[in-house]
Amino acid sequence: MLESVNNNSKLSLKRTALYSNLYSIQPTPDWVKRSNFDLAKAAELEDSPFNYPLVDYQNLVNDEQILSYQRTVQCINDSSRIEDASLLVSEIHHENQKILFHHLLLIRNGQTIDALDEDNISAFRRERSLEQHITDNRITVSLSIDDLRQGDIIDYAYSLVESQNDHPVMGKYYYANFWFSWGCPVFTEKVRVINQSSKTINVLFNTAKDAKQIYEHKTIAAGETFIEERQDILPESFENAMPSWFWGTFIQLCTESSWEAISSHLYEQYSQSGVFDEDLNLFDIENLDIDESSDLENEITALKIIRFVQNKVRYKGENHGIYTHTPKSPSKILAKRAGDCKDKSTLLVSLLKSAGIKSNLLLVHSNQGEKIKFFNPSPYHFNHMVVQVHLNGQSYFFDPTIQKQSGDLKHSAQLRYAHGLTILPKGGDLIEMPLEYNLKVFELNHFFDFTKTESKDLSFKVEKVFYRHRADNMRNYFSSQEKKRYQEEFFTYARNDCGLELEVITPVEISSDDSEKNILKSIEEYKIVNLEKTHKGKKIEVRTDFYLDYPIPYSSNFPVGIKVDGESEHNIYVKNKWQTATEPTELTLKNKFFDYSDSVKNVAKNEMHYQTVMRPNVRVVEAEEVDTYKEEVLKVKQRCINIISYKKKKSKFATGLNVFMIYLGVVVLLKILFSIIKP
Numbered sequence: 001m002l003e004s005v006n007n008n009s010k011l012s013l014k015r016t017a018l019y020s021n022l023y024s025i026q027p028t029p030d031w032v033k034r035s036n037f038d039l040a041k042a043a044e045l046e047d048s049p050f051n052y053p054l055v056d057y058q059n060l061v062n063d064e065q066i067l068s069y070q071r072t073v074q075c076i077n078d079s080s081r082i083e084d085a086s087l088l089v090s091e092i093h094h095e096n097q098k099i100l101f102h103h104l105l106l107i108r109n110g111q112t113i114d115a116l117d118e119d120n121i122s123a124f125r126r127e128r129s130l131e132q133h134i135t136d137n138r139i140t141v142s143l144s145i146d147d148l149r150q151g152d153i154i155d156y157a158y159s160l161v162e163s164q165n166d167h168p169v170m171g172k173y174y175y176a177n178f179w180f181s182w183g184c185p186v187f188t189e190k191v192r193v194i195n196q197s198s199k200t201i202n203v204l205f206n207t208a209k210d211a212k213q214i215y216e217h218k219t220i221a222a223g224e225t226f227i228e229e230r231q232d233i234l235p236e237s238f239e240n241a242m243p244s245w246f247w248g249t250f251i252q253l254c255t256e257s258s259w260e261a262i263s264s265h266l267y268e269q270y271s272q273s274g275v276f277d278e279d280l281n282l283f284d285i286e287n288l289d290i291d292e293s294s295d296l297e298n299e300i301t302a303l304k305i306i307r308f309v310q311n312k313v314r315y316k317g318e319n320h321g322i323y324t325h326t327p328k329s330p331s332k333i334l335a336k337r338a339g340d341c342k343d344k345s346t347l348l349v350s351l352l353k354s355a356g357i358k359s360n361l362l363l364v365h366s367n368q369g370e371k372i373k374f375f376n377p378s379p380y381h382f383n384h385m386v387v388q389v390h391l392n393g394q395s396y397f398f399d400p401t402i403q404k405q406s407g408d409l410k411h412s413a414q415l416r417y418a419h420g421l422t423i424l425p426k427g428g429d430l431i432e433m434p435l436e437y438n439l440k441v442f443e444l445n446h447f448f449d450f451t452k453t454e455s456k457d458l459s460f461k462v463e464k465v466f467y468r469h470r471a472d473n474m475r476n477y478f479s480s481q482e483k484k485r486y487q488e489e490f491f492t493y494a495r496n497d498c499g500l501e502l503e504v505i506t507p508v509e510i511s512s513d514d515s516e517k518n519i520l521k522s523i524e525e526y527k528i529v530n531l532e533k534t535h536k537g538k539k540i541e542v543r544t545d546f547y548l549d550y551p552i553p554y555s556s557n558f559p560v561g562i563k564v565d566g567e568s569e570h571n572i573y574v575k576n577k578w579q580t581a582t583e584p585t586e587l588t589l590k591n592k593f594f595d596y597s598d599s600v601k602n603v604a605k606n607e608m609h610y611q612t613v614m615r616p617n618v619r620v621v622e623a624e625e626v627d628t629y630k631e632e633v634l635k636v637k638q639r640c641i642n643i644i645s646y647k648k649k650k651s652k653f654a655t656g657l658n659v660f661m662i663y664l665g666v667v668v669l670l671k672i673l674f675s676i677i678k679p
Contacts, residue, residue: 019123022094023141025116028102028157031060032069033192039075039107039153041187049078050085051185053153059253061174062196065164068176071102071157079150086145088156091138099141100159106145107153120144134317134340172265173255174201175380178228181208181248186233191251193226200256201226202376207249208236212623215374219256226253241551243561243620245371254378260427262379267423270361275327275346280334280354287312296355299409302391305355309348309400314338344400345385358390360428362397362420369418373430379421386415388422397433404476407518413469414439416565438595438615441470441566446497446542448574448644450528451606458528460502462494463511463521469565471513471520478510478522490524498542501534502526540644544570546614547636550594556626562593567615574608574644582608587639591632592625593618598639610642 028034037054054073059066076085090099104116123141145154164172178191195201203226205216220226228251236248270276282290288308290301316338330350333339339347345361352359363382365372372381389396397415405413414435422428443465452458466474478486490508495501508524549564584601596614603609614636621629 019094019125019139019141021098022092022123022139023099023101023121025118026100026102029067029069029159031067031194032058035071035188035190037073037188047077048185050081051075051077051187052182052189053187055186055189056192057178057190058192058194059176060194060196061201063164063198066162066174068160068162069157070159071155074154074156076148076150076152076154082148082150085154086148088143088145090141090158090160092141092160093137094139096163098161100161101143102157102159103155104143104145104157105155106148107155108149108151115145115147116143117146120146129317132317133315136317173257173262173379174199175254175378176252178251178253179248180230180233180250181236182233183235185235187231189230189233191226191228193220193253195220195222195224195226197255198222201253202256204252204254204374204376206247206252206374208247213246213374217376220253239553239555239558241553241560242558243370244367245369246559246561247371252375254376254380257377258427259377259421259430262377262427263421263423263429264425264427266363266379267425267427270327270346270423271425273327274329275350276353278330278350280330280350282351282354285334285351290355297357299391301355302352302357302389303408305351305357306348306389306398306400307405309344309351310398310405311403312337313344313347313400315344315401315403316340318343341385341399341401345387348387348398348400352387352389360388360390361423362386362388362431363423364415364417364420364433366417369416369420369433372419373432377430382421384417386417386420388420402472404479405472405518406475406513406515406520407468407471408516411468411516411518413472413518437564437566437619438617439468439566440615441467441568443467443569444571446570446572448498448528448540448572448576450574450576458531459505459525460494460498460500460528461523461525462490462497462508463523466520466522467566468518471518474520474522475513490522491526494524494526499540500528501530503529542572542610542642542644544598544612544640544642546570546612547633547640550616550633550636552630552633553626556623556630558626559623560621560626560629562616562619562621564594564616567613570612572608572610572642572644573603574610575606576608576645577606589632589635591617591628593621593629593632596636600642608644610644612642 035054035056039053041053052072052074054071056069056071058069060069074085076082088104092099101116101121104114106113106115121141121143123139125137126140127135129136148154174197176193180189193201200222201220203218203220205218207214207216238246238248282288282296282305283292285308288304290296290304294301313333314337317340327342327346328339330347333343333347342361349359349361362385363379364384364386365382366384368381375381386397386399389398391409394409396409396412397420398412399415402413407413415433416435417433418435419430420433421430445463445465447459447461447463449456449459449461487507491502491504503526505527506523506525508522510520511523512519512521514520546568549568550562551560553560582600582602584599586599586601587597589596594614594616596612598610598612600608600610
C-alpha cells in the first residue's frame with residue numbers, strides 16, 4: 001500500500017513538473033493599485049455563511065498582452081463553506097497564458113498567516129468534457145489551503161498573463177466581463193482597466209433594475225484608465241421562469257469594432273487556412289450518393305450534402321487554446337470524418353460550393369442569442385457555428401453538428417439561436433434568424449374503448465405525433481436507447497396519463513416516419529384491467545398538462561420566459577356503449593400570450609371526442625404584463641381535467657323502479673314468513 005501511495009505521489013509530481021512553467025510566485029506588480037477593505041462590516045453579517053469584504057479586478061491592456069489581476073477577501077463564517085473555499089482553481093491555455101500567484105493570507109484572531117505554499121500548487125489537464133467528445137487542452141492550476149477554520153478571513157491575489165500576438169482573435173480583440181450580481185454580500189467591488197493599447201475599448205453597463213435591462217455605453221480611449229466601484233452589493237435572486245438572457249448587473253468591455261470588421265477579420269483568418277479554396281469532388285465521396293448526370297444546384301442535392309455532413313462526419317470538439325479559432329481544411333475533415341462545429345460547418349460550405357449552391361458560415365451563441373443584439377460588437381459573444389444556405393431566393397439555416405434530422409427545406413427543424421454573425425469577404429452583419437414559434441410540434445391522441453365483448457377487452461391506445469425538431473429528437477431517442485428501456489418509459493407515461501391499471505398489448509413502436517415533412521408517429525396499445533376495482537363506478541379523469549409548459553412565477557418583478565417550442569394538441573376519443581348524445585361544448589381563449597381552445601362533442605354513436613389545443617404567441621412576457629398573463633394561465637389550468645363516463649348512468653325512473661322492486665320483495669318475504677309461523 002505504501003509503495004502504491006509513493007508511486008501516485010511521484011506521478012503527481014511529474015504532472016505538476018510538466019506544467020510548472022505555467023505558474024510562479026511573484027510579488028504584486030507595480031502597476032496594480034492596492035485597495036483597502038473594512039472588516040468591521042463583515043463582522044456585522046455573522047449570520048451569512050460567507051461574504052466578501054473586497055473583490056478587486058484590475059486589467060492592464062496593451063497590444064502584446066493582457067494582464068488580469070484579481071484579489072478577493074472572503075470571510076468564512078460557517079464551517080459549511082470551508083471545503084469550497086480551501087481550493088482555489090484557475091484554468092489556462094498553455095500556449096498563451098500563465099498564472100502568477102501574489103499572496104495567500106489567512107487572518108485568524110487578528111493575526112496574519114502566510115498560507116501560500118508552493119507544495120500546495122498543482123497543475124494537471126482535466127478535460128472535463130471528454131465524455132461529450134470535447135477536448136479543450138486547458139490546464140487546471142489549483143492552490144489548496146491546508147488549515148482553514150471557521151472564522152478565518154482569506155486574502156488571495158493572483159494575475160493571469162495572456163499574450164495576444166499569436167492568437168487569431170485575441171491578437172485583435174480584448175474582452176472582459178465583470179459581474180456585480182452575487183449570491184452573497186459583497187461590501188466593495190472595484191473594476192480598474194488601464195488601456196495602454198492602440199485601440200479604443202467599449203464599455204457596456206448592464207443594470208437589472210425595475211424588471212428591466214438598462215444599457216449604458218461609454219469608451220476608454222488609448223492611454224485612459226477606467227474605474228468603477230460599487231458598495232454594499234446584496235445577494236440577488238431570480239426566478240427560474242425568467243428568460244435565460246436576463247442577466248444580473250454587469251460591466252462588459254471589448255475592443256471597439258463593428259460587426260462588419262469582425263466578420264471580415266474572421267473571413268481573412270479562415271481564408272489563410274484555405275477553407276474557401278478547395279473544390280471537392282462530390283462524385284468520389286463515399287456515402288454521399290450524388291449522380292454525375294444530375295443537376296446539382298437544387299434542393300435534393302443540398303439536402304444530401306447537409307445530411308451527409310450531419311450524419312456521416314462525427315462531431316469531435318477540439319477547443320485547444322489559440323487553435324480553437326483556427327479551422328482545418330475541408331479535405332482534412334473529410335478524410336478524418338470528424339470535426340467540431342467550425343470544422344463541420346466549413347466542410348458543409350465547401351461541399352455546397354462544389355455543387356454551385358451558395359452558403360456562408362454563421363457564428364451564433366447556443367443559449368444567449370437573444371441578448372447579443374444589445375452588446376457592443378465582439379467575436380467573444382459566440383460559442384458555436386452553423387451554416388446559412390441560399391437556395392431558390394430563400395435562406396435556410398442548418399446546424400451540421402445535429403444528427404438524424406429529416407424534412408425538406410420547408411419542414412426542417414428551425415434553429416433557435418436568435419441572432420448570428422455572417423462571415424463574408426467584405427464583412428457581414430449581425431442578422432436575426434427567423435423563428436416561427438407557434439408552428440405545430442406535438443400531438444397526443446388517446447383512444448379509450450369501453451365496449452367490452454367476449455372476444456375483446458377494454459383497451460387504451462396511445463398515438464403520439466412529433467413534428468419538426470420534436471421529430472428529430474424522438475428519432476434520435478428511439479435509435480439511441482435500448483428498446484426495452486423506452487418501452488417501459490412509454491408504459492409509465494401511459495399509466496400516468498390515464499390513471500388506470502394497464503397491461504401491455506402492443507408496446508410502443510414507430511408506426512410511420514415521413515422524412516419529407518419531418519413527421520414521426522408512434523403507437524402503443526394496452527389492456528385496461530381492474531376498472532371496477534380501481535374506480536368503483538367513479539368517472540375517469542384524464543388531465544391535459546399543456547398549461548404546465550407556461551410557467552407561473554411567484555412574483556411579478558421580472559419578465560417570464562416561455563420555453564414552449566410550438567403548438568401542442570391533445571385528443572381523447574372514447575367509445576362507450578352507454579354513452580348518449582351530449583350537448584357539444586367549446587371554449588376559446590385568445591390573448592397576447594397564447595391561444596387556447598377546448599371542446600367536447602359526439603363524433604359518432606356512443607363515441608365522444610375531447611380536444612385541447614394550445615399555442616404560444618410570445619416568447620417573453622414583460623414584467624408589467626405578468627399579472628395579466630398569470631390570470632390567463634389560471635383560466636386554462638381550471639379546465640385541464642376531462643371527465644370520462646365509462647358506466648351507464650341510472651335514470652330517475654330506473655332508480656324509482658329499483659326502490660319499488662325492493663319494497664315488493666320485502667312484502668313477499670314477510671308473507672312467506674307469516675305463513676310458516678302461523679299455527
